Amino acid sequence: SQQGEEDPQALSIQEGENATMNCSYKTSINNLQWYRQNSGRGLVHLILIRSNEREKHSGRLRVTLDTSKKSSSLLITASRAADTASYFCATSSGYSTLTFGKGTMLLVSP
Amino acid sequence: DAGITQSPRHKVTETGTPVTLRCHQTENHRYMYWYRQDPGHGLRLIHYSYGVKDTDKGEVSDGYSVSRSKTEDFLLTLESATSSQTSVYFCAISDGQGEETQYFGPGTRLLVL
Numbered sequence: 001s002q003q004g005e006e007d008p009q010a011l012s013i014q015e016g017e018n019a020t021m022n023c024s025y026k027t028s029i030n031n032l033q034w035y036r037q038n039s040g041r042g043l044v045h046l047i048l049i050r051s052n053e054r055e056k057h058s059g060r061l062r063v064t065l066d067t068s069k070k071s072s073s074l075l076i077t078a079s080r081a082a083d084t085a086s087y088f089c090a091t092s093s094g095y096s097t098l099t100f101g102k103g104t105m106l107l108v109s110p
Numbered sequence: 111d112a113g114i115t116q117s118p119r120h121k122v123t124e125t126g127t128p129v130t131l132r133c134h135q136t137e138n139h140r141y142m143y144w145y146r147q148d149p150g151h152g153l154r155l156i157h158y159s160y161g162v163k164d165t166d167k168g169e170v171s172d173g174y175s176v177s178r179s180k181t182e183d184f185l186l187t188l189e190s191a192t193s194s195q196t197s198v199y200f201c202a203i204s205d206g207q208g209e210e211t212q213y214f215g216p217g218t219r220l221l222v223l
Contacts, residue, residue: 041217042114042202043212045212088152088153090212098209098212100154
């Protein structure tokens with residue numbers, strides 16, 4: 001069963017706009033990660049946030065984590081057409097494995 | 111793809127035949143994983159390995175077996191393929207505790223007729 005659930009399932013925006021995706025999970029975690037998948041390719045790691053962190057930045061990416069609400073958000077600022085992809089959150093709970101959500105499909109139109 | 115290759119990249123097979131997928135890494139990472147990705151289900155863990163000859167089951171292990179005789183190779187075997195095993199299979203590797211960043215291979219598209 002999925003630990004993380006992304007919302008929305010699909011998101012369509014224009015270039016230059018910001019994109020926000022959310023992830024909710026059910027049990028306590030050690031860390032939460034976000035991955036990107038371009039069509040037909042393997043997943044690529046974007047960012048990892050630990051359970052004792054509340055916010056993390058990497059370039060145009062901003063991730064927040066609220067452990068009291070068991071949720072995380074990924075913000076992509078100033079989106080580009082090249083950001084078009086599926087985005088997955090993944091949680092770790094101390095068993096050497098990650099549990100992935102079903103993903104958010106982001107379409108950025110020029 | 112962080113020194114990870116998967117073979118074959120595409121395979122068509124018939125129900126009831128055995129199939130073996132190979133994952134090869136050049137990173138000397140301890141942990142290796144096999145996932146399947148299906149529409150509506152996201153990525154689900156099949157089996158993983160935490161060292162040579164050390165493996166464990168994931169969420170959807172029924173109908174699959176794995177072997178790891180060398181650090182660099184992790185094999186996934188479908189003993190008798192079924193149409194429900196039609197999927198895209200991804201291998202991933204990780205160092206550290208396995209909960210850290212995972213690096214994914216390019217995937218294998220398997221069609222079971």
